[in-house]
């Protein structure tokens with residue numbers, strides 16, 4: 454197939470592009486390099502079935518041109534990260550809504566399948582776990598708290614997807630649950646695994662926000678990509694899938710694991726949320742996916758255990774620091 458990947462030089466995007474090429478597809482990678490890095494595509498930049506285009510999904514005429522003769526679009530380009538959401542709400546709202554609308558509007562007349570990268574954030578602070586795609590309520594906070602703008606923008610994107618889906622566009626929505634692995638950009642987004650690993654490798658303090666008893670289901674990038682590519686199956690059309698793993702880890706456990714796996718002497722310190730994200734920040738205490746729909750429909754079975762994924766990620770950051778890139 455001929456496939457366009459927006460945001461293809463980003464963390465999830467670059468791993469996805471590599472795997473699609475491995476599977477024999479032709480791939481056009483579009484990325485504005487705002488957070489993605491061309492270096493993440495080093496291994497495939499000259500691949501005979503790959504073209505890299507430096508540009509934005511906000512550029513309609515470019516997008517229109519690149520979609521010509523494509524069979525599928527993976528729309529991965531996004532403005533994300535808790536820090537961005539709190540500090541740059543306009544960038545988050547516009548970047549996520551306008552680009553997705555462009556992709557869907559331009560894909561629609563051609564009936565080109567769109568696979569849209571969404572997020573477990575859309576479930577918000579619902580305390581009824583695990584989250585099921587079609588049944589769990591979304592529980593979000595007030596609109597004058599920026600913290601909720603990313604979840605809201607992605608949810609509106611999902612509505613757009615399904616509205617176009619009703620008109621006959623083949624669409625699939627994937628909701629990611631805390632993907633992690635090599636190339637995740639912790640400096641810009643503030644995500645916990647790259648931050649902890651970088652601190653551990655430098656023997657600097659590992660900072661836990663709150664009491665550390667909040668938990669997440671950390672999903673290794675290989676499994677995330679497997680679930681995403683499985684959505685090429687027509688059975689996935691007009692459907693939404695949780696793509697994650699159901700191994701629950703508290704942030705305290707995560708800090709200890711990273712410290713021990715990287716043989717670090719970092720001390721573990723605690724910070725109030727207000728110091729990290731400002732007053733009024735609400736963290737999700739728990740977030741667990743129900744992945745039975747993805748298992749049944751997509752034959753998606755995540756296999757990478759946290760320890761193994763962390764070891765591989767730590768090794769990547771070690772090399773990254775050794776070569777003085779420090780770009781994760």
Ligand code: UDP
Nearest residue numbers: 535643644645646648660661662667704736
């Ligand atoms: N977190 C932390 N220290 C950090 C960064 C994050 O304790 O330096 C916590 C954060 O408060 C949250 C969890 O780790 O409870 C996961 O945060 P991340 O931003 O990676 O993902 P999300 O909150 O979007 O799931």
